[in-house]
Amino acid sequence: MHKRLKNEKGLTLVEVTGVLVLSVVILGFLIYLLNYSNTSLQQVSAREKTLQQSRDIVSQVVKTVRDGYAPSPLVSKSSNLRLVSADNDKAVDYSYDSAAKSLTVTHRSIDGNGVLSAPTSSYTFSDKVESILFDAKDGRIEITLEMKLPNQQTKKTSTVVYTTQRIS
Numbered sequence: 001m002h003k004r005l006k007n008e009k010g011l012t013l014v015e016v017t018g019v020l021v022l023s024v025v026i027l028g029f030l031i032y033l034l035n036y037s038n039t040s041l042q043q044v045s046a047r048e049k050t051l052q053q054s055r056d057i058v059s060q061v062v063k064t065v066r067d068g069y070a071p072s073p074l075v076s077k078s079s080n081l082r083l084v085s086a087d088n089d090k091a092v093d094y095s096y097d098s099a100a101k102s103l104t105v106t107h108r109s110i111d112g113n114g115v116l117s118a119p120t121s122s123y124t125f126s127d128k129v130e131s132i133l134f135d136a137k138d139g140r141i142e143i144t145l146e147m148k149l150p151n152q153q154t155k156k157t158s159t160v161v162y163t164t165q166r167i168s
Helices: 002-006 013-066
Strands: 081-084 090-097 102-109 121-124 129-137 140-148 154-162
Touching: 013 081, 013 140, 013 154, 090 129, 102 129
Parallel strands: none
Antiparallel strands: 081 090, 090 102, 102 121, 129 140, 140 154
């Protein structure tokens, strides 16, 4: 029996403690990596959401013009744009609010006397619009949109939409 006790092998307390410390260090590093990846994913997602809002705003204005709407007389380089249907019975207003950093589109009807009715629908696109300029002349509308990204940078988008009507 004495011979048997001498041949037993096992782990010492120092070896067990070393394995536990090494495991804790590895788990801590993995948790840090997961947290960093999650933070990066959230930043990229927020940036892409803002860029998608930018594309949606420009696409909406382009779609409205392609649906036959043309600008009513406009002072060059304005933050607001009124588009009127070819039949002069509907108007779409794009209004920028610099305090709220938002762009709102409002649809209205126009009666036979040229008076605008109450809004039939209104939609606020985004609260991340840093600035927007509409420049309508010579049968085209130039849209310059600047959006505030989550990392405090700005992204500027420009496009030109050609109308079927000449604007003076």
